[in-house]
Amino acid sequence: MFKSLTRAINIAARLTNKTATASSTRALEPLVTSALCPPNSASSRPFTRSIWMMCNNGASSGYRPSLLTPKGVLPSVSCGCGGLHTEGDKAFAEFLSDEIKEEKKIQKSKTLPKMSGGWELELNGTEAKLIRSISGDRVTVTFNINNSIPPNMEEEPEQGQKSAENEPEIVSTPNFVVEVIKQSAKHALVFDCHFPEDEIAHGEGEEESDIFAIREVSFQPEGDAEWKETSYTLNTDSLDWALYDHLMDFLADRGVDNTFADELIELSTALEHQEYIKFLEELSGFIKCN
Amino acid sequence: MGVLLRNLQNVVPLRRARLRKDVETLRHILGIQKFDLGLICVDNARIQRINNVYRKKNVPTDVLSFPFYEDLRPGKLPCSMHRDDFNLGDIFLGVEYIMQQCQQTDQDFNGTLTVVTAHGICHLLGYRHDTAEEWNEMLRKESYILSEFNRLTGSHLEPLTKKCTRDV
Numbered sequence: 001m002f003k004s005l006t007r008a009i010n011i012a013a014r015l016t017n018k019t020a021t022a023s024s025t026r027a028l029e030p031l032v033t034s035a036l037c038p039p040n041s042a043s044s045r046p047f048t049r050s051i052w053m054m055c056n057n058g059a060s061s062g063y064r065p066s067l068l069t070p071k072g073v074l075p076s077v078s079c080g081c082g083g084l085h086t087e088g089d090k091a092f093a094e095f096l097s098d099e100i101k102e103e104k105k106i107q108k109s110k111t112l113p114k115m116s117g118g119w120e121l122e123l124n125g126t127e128a129k130l131i132r133s134i135s136g137d138r139v140t141v142t143f144n145i146n147n148s149i150p151p152n153m154e155e156e157p158e159q160g161q162k163s164a165e166n167e168p169e170i171v172s173t174p175n176f177v178v179e180v181i182k183q184s185a186k187h188a189l190v191f192d193c194h195f196p197e198d199e200i201a202h203g204e205g206e207e208e209s210d211i212f213a214i215r216e217v218s219f220q221p222e223g224d225a226e227w228k229e230t231s232y233t234l235n236t237d238s239l240d241w242a243l244y245d246h247l248m249d250f251l252a253d254r255g256v257d258n259t260f261a262d263e264l265i266e267l268s269t270a271l272e273h274q275e276y277i278k279f280l281e282e283l284s285g286f287i288k289c290n
Numbered sequence: 291m292g293v294l295l296r297n298l299q300n301v302v303p304l305r306r307a308r309l310r311k312d313v314e315t316l317r318h319i320l321g322i323q324k325f326d327l328g329l330i331c332v333d334n335a336r337i338q339r340i341n342n343v344y345r346k347k348n349v350p351t352d353v354l355s356f357p358f359y360e361d362l363r364p365g366k367l368p369c370s371m372h373r374d375d376f377n378l379g380d381i382f383l384g385v386e387y388i389m390q391q392c393q394q395t396d397q398d399f400n401g402t403l404t405v406v407t408a409h410g411i412c413h414l415l416g417y418r419h420d421t422a423e424e425w426n427e428m429l430r431k432e433s434y435i436l437s438e439f440n441r442l443t444g445s446h447l448e449p450l451t452k453k454c455t456r457d458v
Binding site for chain 2: 208209210211241242245246248249252257258259261262
């Protein structure tokens with residue numbers, strides 16, 4: 001129960017950076033309200049107010065020396081680090097410890113899945129780079145697992161039906177950039193790709209989007225050089241479909257096809273989960289001042 | 291106006307540009323360029339699911355057509371006035387199934403894909419093969435389309451109706 005609640009809040013929190021649809025925001029609202037906004041909840045109001053009353057030494061409240069020091073209000077536990085430690089922090093650390101155990105239990109493997117096709121993986125925090133050379137062409141695929149989990153469009157299960165089994169699986173579907181560099185060319189051909197949302201939703205209907213799609217294509221300076229906004233960018237929204245198909249075939253010839261896209265989702269999901277656990281451990285250490 | 295092509299599977303490597311070009315040739319032969327049609331490439335699992343839902347046949351197959359106009363007289367194009375009605379419907383191609391059949395019979399995959407698509411388009415245009423009469427009518431149409439296709443492209447394709455059994 002805790003796991004599902006925290007994962008839901010986790011997603012809700014991540015969603016704040018994204019444009020969530022009205023339905024998913026509504027579905028998560030009760031969780032967000034109760035867990036993330038304690039100052040507005042009815043149960044926490046008297047406590048907040050009591051601190052204010054005890055700390056207020058204005059003319060109307062009178063002078064009450066024994067109640068004015070914050071020491072008596074915020075229960076603290078000293079660890080010698082000089083920072084604040086409250087009973088709340090202690091409960092938070094215990095909660096995180098349970099959460100980390102649960103997440104490690106459901107982690108499929110400690111190692112990341114391998115991509116077929118001879119791709120080499122380079123990691124830099126939440127950013128992953130897959131590199132492959134094919135007959136003189138160098139292909140680089142870059143993605144970032146931050147904000148890569150789409151809002152879950154499924155309806156919440158009926159109360160009483162909630163269990164670990166019917167909890168929706170979290171799948172990371174990041175946007176990814178494919179860079180193709182030819183030995184003879186000055187610039188890299190860059191494809192901005194994404195996973196269309198109706199394909200990754202878990203609905204029963206027959207979704208009819210490609211597994212992945214190209215959003216934009218442009219020529220850019222090679223490597224990490226600054227992105228040139230002045231380069232012409234081909235938007236695929238209003239593109240001739242035959243040209244679009246040739247671009248997709250071009251990518252497929254260089255190993256970026258539906259199989260690659262499916263494997264990228266697996267890799268990204270495993271990496272996202274790994275980074276989530278790492279974050280929880282870091283958070284736990286921060287709370288406990290380890 | 292055109293062919294909406296979707297590839298929802300990862301079992302068979304698909305050449306999208308080639309498939310589109312061949313379907314555009316078929317559309318030209320049939321004079322249906324002003325009509326949209328959807329071409330969705332799926333694997334065995336998905337086409338089996340669709341076949342089970344819509345035909346109560348829980349087996350994979352090569353092609354399933356979903357006409358936009360369900361009561362067209364064979365060979366008569368719809369007389370649409372509204373832009374949204376310039377649509378013939380969707381064809382689901384079981385590309386994994388087609389590939390398996392090609393491997394068993396040692397036939398060219400891309401050519402077979404064109405033959406199967408021509409069959410699917412005929413269904414969108416009202417052709418059926420429930421009776422012997424319908425069967426012959428559809429075979430005549432497919433033969434005409436593919437002979438024109440062969441003439442234009444130098445291929446040697448034969449109609450699907452000729453090969454298949456009556457329960458397809």
